[in-house]
Amino acid sequence: MALACATHARRFLLAGPARSFHAQPYQAKVGVVEFLNGVGKGVEAHAAKLEDAVGGDLQRLLETRTLRLKKLGIPCKHRKLILSFAHKYRLGLWKPQADPRKVE
Numbered sequence: 001m002a003l004a005c006a007t008h009a010r011r012f013l014l015a016g017p018a019r020s021f022h023a024q025p026y027q028a029k030v031g032v033v034e035f036l037n038g039v040g041k042g043v044e045a046h047a048a049k050l051e052d053a054v055g056g057d058l059q060r061l062l063e064t065r066t067l068r069l070k071k072l073g074i075p076c077k078h079r080k081l082i083l084s085f086a087h088k089y090r091l092g093l094w095k096p097q098a099d100p101r102k103v104e
Contacts, residue, residue, distance in 0.1 A: 030096055032061050038096020039085045043078050050074075062086045 032051045035058055036044045049072050054060040064086075069079045088094035 030058055032056055032058055034096050035061065035085075035089070036082070039081055041078075041081055043081050046072070046074050046078060062090055 030038075032054060033044075033047045036047045036050065050061060053068070053072055054064065061082075064082075066079050066083060069082065074082070085094060
């Protein structure tokens with residue numbers, strides 16, 4: 001038993017931290033366009049349509065349902081991304097970063 005604990009302790013000490021948790025700079029004011037740019041993956045192409053539909057109010061975008069997005073002509077994959085990130089944003093688990101991520 002002592003040998004097993006020593007092995008786990010050695011593995012933990014040699015491995016070091018698994019991930020680095022550096023603070024990312026977040027946008028001070030988040031609007032509809034900033035939110036969609038933060039999501040990325042082609043969703044930002046619908047920024048003009050969504051901004052006109054919700055009046056530029058992020059809170060209305062966060063409350064929007066999939067049927068309304070479908071009526072605006074947004075494809076299914078992009079609707080799923082918008083709704084998923086809106087849910088994460090409401091829970092406080094995600095915020096758009098100041099610099100959008102580059103997809104390779």
